[in-house]
Amino acid sequence: MSQNALSLKVLEAYTRDVGRGVARIDYDSMDTLSASTGDVIEIKGKRRTVAKCLPLYPSDEGKGIIRIDGLGRNNSGIAIGDTIAVRKIKAVGADKVVVAPLEAIPPIDERYLADALESVPLIKGDNVMVPYFGGRLTFQVIGITPAADAVLVTQKTVFNIAEKGETLRGVPQVTYEDIGGLTDEIKKVREMIELPLRHPEIFEKLGIEAPKGVLLYGPPGTGKTLLAKAVANESNAHFISISGPEIMSKFYGESEARLREIFKEAREKAPSIIFVDEIDSIAPKREEVTGEVERRVVSQMLSLMDGLEARGKVIVISATNRPNAIDPALRRPGRFDREIEIKVPDKKGRKDILAIHTRNMPLTDDVNIDKIAGVSHGYVGADLEYLCKEAAMKCLRRLLPELNLEDEKIPPETLDKLVVNGEDYQKALIEVTPSGMREVFIENPDVKWDEVGGLEDVKRELQEAVEWPMKYPALYDKLGHRMPRGILLHGASGTGKTLLAKAVATQSEANFVSVKGPELLSKWVGESERGIREIFRRARQASPCVIFFDEVDSIAPVRGADSAATNITERVVSQLLTELDGMENLHGVVVLAATNRADMIDPALLRPGRFDKIIQIPLPDKESRTSILKINSEGIPVVTAAEDPEHVNMEAIADMTDGLSGADVASIANTAVSLVIHEYLDTHPDAKEIENSTEEARVTMRHFEEAVKKVKTQKNLKLGEKIAPFIQ
Numbered sequence: 162m163s164q165n166a167l168s169l170k171v172l173e174a175y176t177r178d179v180g181r182g183v184a185r186i187d188y189d190s191m192d193t194l195s196a197s198t199g200d201v202i203e204i205k206g207k208r209r210t211v212a213k214c215l216p217l218y219p220s221d222e223g224k225g226i227i228r229i230d231g232l233g234r235n236n237s238g239i240a241i242g243d244t245i246a247v248r249k250i251k252a253v254g255a256d257k258v259v260v261a262p263l264e265a266i267p268p269i270d271e272r273y274l275a276d277a278l279e280s281v282p283l284i285k286g287d288n289v290m291v292p293y294f295g296g297r298l299t300f301q302v303i304g305i306t307p308a309a310d311a312v313l314v315t316q317k318t319v320f321n322i323a324e325k326g327e328t329l330r331g332v333p334q335v336t337y338e339d340i341g342g343l344t345d346e347i348k349k350v351r352e353m354i355e356l357p358l359r360h361p362e363i364f365e366k367l368g369i370e371a372p373k374g375v376l377l378y379g380p381p382g383t384g385k386t387l388l389a390k391a392v393a394n395e396s397n398a399h400f401i402s403i404s405g406p407e408i409m410s411k412f413y414g415e416s417e418a419r420l421r422e423i424f425k426e427a428r429e430k431a432p433s434i435i436f437v438d439e440i441d442s443i444a445p446k447r448e449e450v451t452g453e454v455e456r457r458v459v460s461q462m463l464s465l466m467d468g469l470e471a472r473g474k475v476i477v478i479s480a481t482n483r484p485n486a487i488d489p490a491l492r493r494p495g496r497f498d499r500e501i502e503i504k505v506p507d508k509k510g511r512k513d514i515l516a517i518h519t520r521n522m523p524l525t526d527d528v529n530i531d532k533i534a535g536v537s538h539g540y541v542g543a544d545l546e547y548l549c550k551e552a553a554m555k556c557l558r559r560l561l562p563e564l565n566l567e568d569e570k571i572p573p574e575t576l577d578k579l580v581v582n583g584e585d586y587q588k589a590l591i592e593v594t595p596s597g598m599r600e601v602f603i604e605n606p607d608v609k610w611d612e613v614g615g616l617e618d619v620k621r622e623l624q625e626a627v628e629w630p631m632k633y634p635a636l637y638d639k640l641g642h643r644m645p646r647g648i649l650l651h652g653a654s655g656t657g658k659t660l661l662a663k664a665v666a667t668q669s670e671a672n673f674v675s676v677k678g679p680e681l682l683s684k685w686v687g688e689s690e691r692g693i694r695e696i697f698r699r700a701r702q703a704s705p706c707v708i709f710f711d712e713v714d715s716i717a718p719v720r721g722a723d724s725a726a727t728n729i730t731e732r733v734v735s736q737l738l739t740e741l742d743g744m745e746n747l748h749g750v751v752v753l754a755a756t757n758r759a760d761m762i763d764p765a766l767l768r769p770g771r772f773d774k775i776i777q778i779p780l781p782d783k784e785s786r787t788s789i790l791k792i793n794s795e796g797i798p799v800v801t802a803a804e805d806p807e808h809v810n811m812e813a814i815a816d817m818t819d820g821l822s823g824a825d826v827a828s829i830a831n832t833a834v835s836l837v838i839h840e841y842l843d844t845h846p847d848a849k850e851i852e853n854s855t856e857e858a859r860v861t862m863r864h865f866e867e868a869v870k871k872v873k874t875q876k877n878l879k880l881g882e883k884i885a886p887f888i889q
Contacts, residue, residue: 207238231336292521342510382543615785655824
């Protein structure tokens, strides 16, 4: 056994390593320990534990660090940032391992434990986690045979599950590795909470008081409570959770007495963390509350947090999704010193969260986490967790007929068939709607630039204005470029304004909120403006975000033009003007608007600083019409030049469609197909005959020519209807 010991600094594990019983160190440290990949090393903090040694990623080389997951840190009684002693030891194969469950567990085959923990090193007293149907079960090792420094689980190891009894020590429920997409927030919370609790001398030396309160706010499901749990767990502090309604009582003075008791308990068991979930329910604004009880509770809360009596080493964390409903006296330094916003995760955050929720899930190779993260706009952490559960349920439903549920225990061979595939995720995505943006339904447009025919100059302008600043923010910051706040697309009907807006949102990987003008207008005073305010507030929360106002002329007409009309639209225009260029910053929100009546829009909206770019979308030229025809004819069986001299010639059709809009040209392919269907059904009236027929229906040039005539006739008819009143 090597006696070389090494001191290393502890950092959190990579997501893929959680629960695998591994510790990652760099190659220099391995050389010092004379260890190689796969060897067992002993980690000694307040207690000792063992782990399998693996190399760090190249970016972490030479920093003198070791990466261990929350379970390993708990087993060795250390926290992130501590220094520990590491040495190489020899592990022998385990013959028998006795484990005790730390919570109620379902009937489980003991062979399943041997499979799940194969090649994991163990010592007596360690906690181990076993993935089980998307969740995980925690056991404590209470006996190993043979008695050695460490043992390795092998295929031959026999596991015994003992009765759930008093175990040697507690188990971490949530660690920092269980939180994805909140790296900066975790850093802020740790320096606010862990430092004062574990190293108060730093603050004493600086001659300042340590921070006492943190307010976490953000949309529901973004991980506020989860973050508080992880902090309490990792800082080894006494944790008291208060949920608002449970301290309320109808008896005079009892609610305040309960609050005092909680703070008293926290002081006695310091260092402590008091976590108040949904603080807006127990500390609302006093001037807006009718009940006397609520007022007294708020006053009691204020005096407990910053009264005459010292609070000691007690930190209060609170969470809410309505920060503006809390009494303002609580939101001052000395009570809640820091307010940390927890936003809707961006694409990278969503990828981290999905990696956490799928790390114990058996997946096929066609499950692309990057792609799912890219299309799940507006999803918060809770939605993504539910998405993974829903995909697992889809897999279960698919394989349910093959499972024999009569047996008390399902054999491992049958369980091995349960693997979640890409299709399960696609079906789950359809069912799970993003809760972060439910009120202003957020869309996931899926239109790429190459699906928009022609309009090359317009596409480039939109890319420069929206897509690039969102994709390459560092470059734009360096050059001091400001993103345009608003872009107005105007042009004739059917030129592709809405399609372009969808393509912008898809390609910039931003969230997309589509606002239909007329649905905002309400007869009640103040409701329409509130709708606009709410849309912008939600968009800021889910930034980067594109808000798309279709037919913007209906909600922002010229003010004062129609004296007979009510002044609802005037108030809406004023609200829009202040949202676009008011005191509040837009922070990664771009407003796109489309109209075919630019002359009707209020001129105040059209100045730089509001709609910075005004882009006219012309009728398509021949080249654009050809590309639109090609895009819309994909998947249609057309006659090619090799088969027939009368083949479908897209350039010739484009020549015939001069003067038509993009939407008219796009409808030609569909009209041609409907003509073919008519002809085919005339010659094959019997449905059975169609099913068994080998003859293939094809679209020829003749069908396309007829379709062009039909589309032109319809367009002229509509024009005729418009002109008719003037002719009479």
